[in-house]
Amino acid sequence: MKHTTIKDVARKLGVSVSTVSRAFNDKYDIKKETKDRILSVAKKMGYSPNPIAQKLTRQRSYTIGMVVPEFVNSFFPEVIIGAQAVLLKKGYQVLIMQSDLSWETERKNVKTLVDNKVDGLIISLTSETENTGYYEELIASNMPIVFFNRVVDQLETSKVLFDDFKWSFFATEHLIVQGFTEITHFAGNESFSLTKNRIQGFKAAHRKHQVQIGEIMYKGFTFEDGESLAESLLKRDELPQAVFAANDALAIGAMHVFKKNGLRIPEDVAVVGFSESRLAAHISPTLTSVQQPTHDIGETASNLLLEQIENKGLFVPQTIVLNGRLNVRESSVFLR
Amino acid sequence: MKHTTIKDVARKLGVSVSTVSRAFNDKYDIKKETKDRILSVAKKMGYSPNPIAQKLTRQRSYTIGMVVPEFVNSFFPEVIIGAQAVLLKKGYQVLIMQSDLSWETERKNVKTLVDNKVDGLIISLTSETENTGYYEELIASNMPIVFFNRVVDQLETSKVLFDDFKWSFFATEHLIVQGFTEITHFAGNESFSLTKNRIQGFKAAHRKHQVQIGEIMYKGFTFEDGESLAESLLKRDELPQAVFAANDALAIGAMHVFKKNGLRIPEDVAVVGFSESRLAAHISPTLTSVQQPTHDIGETASNLLLEQIENKGLFVPQTIVLNGRLNVRESSVFLR
DNA sequence: ATTACTACCGGAAACGTTCCCGAAAATGGT
DNA sequence: ACCATTTTCGGGAACGTTTCCGGTAGTAAT
Numbered sequence A, B: 001m002k003h004t005t006i007k008d009v010a011r012k013l014g015v016s017v018s019t020v021s022r023a024f025n026d027k028y029d030i031k032k033e034t035k036d037r038i039l040s041v042a043k044k045m046g047y048s049p050n051p052i053a054q055k056l057t058r059q060r061s062y063t064i065g066m067v068v069p070e071f072v073n074s075f076f077p078e079v080i081i082g083a084q085a086v087l088l089k090k091g092y093q094v095l096i097m098q099s100d101l102s103w104e105t106e107r108k109n110v111k112t113l114v115d116n117k118v119d120g121l122i123i124s125l126t127s128e129t130e131n132t133g134y135y136e137e138l139i140a141s142n143m144p145i146v147f148f149n150r151v152v153d154q155l156e157t158s159k160v161l162f163d164d165f166k167w168s169f170f171a172t173e174h175l176i177v178q179g180f181t182e183i184t185h186f187a188g189n190e191s192f193s194l195t196k197n198r199i200q201g202f203k204a205a206h207r208k209h210q211v212q213i214g215e216i217m218y219k220g221f222t223f224e225d226g227e228s229l230a231e232s233l234l235k236r237d238e239l240p241q242a243v244f245a246a247n248d249a250l251a252i253g254a255m256h257v258f259k260k261n262g263l264r265i266p267e268d269v270a271v272v273g274f275s276e277s278r279l280a281a282h283i284s285p286t287l288t289s290v291q292q293p294t295h296d297i298g299e300t301a302s303n304l305l306l307e308q309i310e311n312k313g314l315f316v317p318q319t320i321v322l323n324g325r326l327n328v329r330e331s332s333v334f335l336r
Numbered sequence C: 001a002t003t004a005c006t007a008c009c010g011g012a013a014a015c016g017t018t019c020c021c022g023a024a025a026a027t028g029g030t
Numbered sequence D: 001a002c003c004a005t006t007t008t009c010g011g012g013a014a015c016g017t018t019t020c021c022g023g024t025a026g027t028a029a030t
Helices: A006-013 A017-024 A032-045 A051-058 A075-089 A103-115 A132-140 A164-177 A193-208 A223-235 A248-260 A294-310 B006-013 B017-024 B032-044 B051-058 B075-089 B103-115 B132-140 B164-177 B193-208 B223-235 B248-260 B294-310
Strands: A063-068 A093-098 A120-123 A145-148 A158-162 A183-188 A216-218 A242-245 A270-274 A288-291 A319-322 A325-327 B063-068 B093-098 B120-123 B145-148 B158-162 B183-188 B216-218 B242-245 B270-274 B288-291 B319-322 B325-327
Touching: A006 A017, A006 A032, A017 A032, A051 B051, A063 A075, A063 A103, A075 A093, A075 A294, A075 B093, A093 A103, A093 B075, A093 B093, A103 A120, A103 A132, A120 A294, A132 A145, A145 A294, A158 A164, A158 A294, A164 A183, A164 A193, A164 A242, A164 A270, A164 A288, A164 A325, A183 A193, A183 A223, A183 A248, A193 A216, A223 A242, A223 A248, A242 A248, A248 A270, A294 A319, B006 B017, B006 B032, B017 B032, B063 B075, B063 B103, B075 B093, B075 B294, B093 B103, B103 B120, B103 B132, B120 B294, B132 B145, B145 B294, B158 B164, B158 B294, B164 B183, B164 B193, B164 B242, B164 B270, B164 B288, B164 B325, B183 B193, B183 B223, B183 B248, B193 B216, B223 B242, B223 B248, B242 B248, B248 B270, B294 B319
Parallel strands: A063 A093, A063 A120, A120 A145, A145 A158, A158 A319, A183 A216, A183 A242, A242 A270, A270 A288, B063 B093, B063 B120, B120 B145, B145 B158, B158 B319, B183 B216, B183 B242, B242 B270, B270 B288
Antiparallel strands: A288 A325, B288 B325
8 A cells, every 4th residue: 555665674674764765876985685585575665766856856747748749640659658668668658648730729738737746848749839939938938848740940959850851852753763754843831931841842852853833732741631532632633743742641531532532543644642640551542642750750759858958958849851751652653 | 047045035135044934835834024025136136946955855856757658659758748838837847758668767756757856757657566665665664656548457556548448449430330340459468458449449339230250459559560461460461450559550561551552541451540640641541540639648647646746644646537539531431 | 003085874954835733912801 | 801712723643655865784905
């Protein structure tokens, strides 16, 4: 019932509390034998140091907060898993909050986290324009923050990004090389710089191959958005040869309406996605998609954050750009 | 930089520490005026009680832990969102951990949470057999726990369940009524009672309609499992008229290999899923599936837990069974 | 034998709260 | 004016650690 404390262990062994403490944090002078003895008895008694008391004395919460726009799609959960992997190993706890795509709840989430004295924050924004003032204050007050993927450039923090330009370029080039030269881009939400970068890559590939740049259609990032964009495409009766979507949900939504209307993929229209969701390989046809290193994103964001936390004071924000990969599958290979 | 503490506030006002404490937890005797004075000055100084110290003295953390098998599929994230909705409103924090489908990490997760003095736990198990002894101890030590979906019957706690029997029955009956009388059930992992209940429902529907009971195939719950089961079905060259899968991932995996092999859905083989993932309505053909009230599950689990935490001592475990719904879509309607 | 280390270890303060206990002040009844 | 009661407050222990400071042995050198 009651937790066994360090005192119980000390009493049982007839040593002092400080000695037991030393046994657990081996930076202090303690004889090897007594240390081993203490450790084994402690284990037998089921003792482990109370994290809360440790936090109090160490004057650190050993908790970091993560806030993401949503986590019903697999992208963010995967980076969370990556982050937890390194953070938990270092003795940190992870508080996860999701903003429901609303910057107001994002603001509230961050405030809750700060009130709870997190040592640092890992954030992906819901909006690049709304909370910047708030974040500036936070940064000025020395709160370590790392942003990832959905970031705002002006903020002076570490960031981990994906090379959206490059991989958008490659994905587009892949379509062109396959012979699909009329490509429409479902670009997602216009306000993100990530969106802009992907558009740049999209255009660059066209220029390189001297193909006329295809249409760019904005909307959200959901299945439904993909469906409605595809429908509007069908309605005006001039289908492109291929669709390059800014994420897999858009792509899958589009595929769904194409197929419902009797179109064959990729014969009638090819499709390429982005961000490689879990199911890209398990739908029909399998979906070509840009794979982001989700796990890596979480890990490097965490490492960056820990670095900043440890080196408080002398620290320069870094931006790390991670690499990806294009998984070519059935939805985009030209069959003659 | 430095946190202002309760002492700073006390010194500034010339009152004692305990008085300031009283001002913040208004259950003790304090004059209204002094309380107001303290509160306003404290606010001006930017003071708020240190949650860590509070946890240490109160031996309560106002934190509840959630541990789920995974959260890359949308099911668990959705119940997490439901749970957070009620918990955060009541001033609780939520610590989320995922067990990666391994009972060892589940055990570690729970231990971490317990070490951190969570006030209660909401758990969905990775295995119904492995950690029961551990959970029994935990329950005996008075830790409030609510299990959901993947539970073990013997444990004396509150549970929130889905009526797997009933909805498996309805889903199967739906197929039979549509004229699909040879139905194979992809049952998922054999060890869960949820699996057993669904099988019972599956059989009961057959009996009611006097149809010979179809085959039951066990395996995991992933896309890959669905694919491999479908392949083994194809290999032996005697296809059932329909497949009823224990979750949508299985169903989608199966649909994928059926379609890859030129089979039409539902003409050649119908498919019904379970647990209604986000994308059931957005793939081709759209997937008939049993919808679970994910949000509700999270909410009721939280309410049950809070009830237990508040009424510590006099408390009887409850089991709440929630209702669902069958979303009939293209993958299972008979076309002649 | 005295000195000078070194290697270990214990005592106790500190972290920031809560809350019990008792004391002082205010109130009320006579 | 006095006692009894209530209201309001301060002192200080407790929560479970870490870590500084000092002290005791033991060893080696003089």
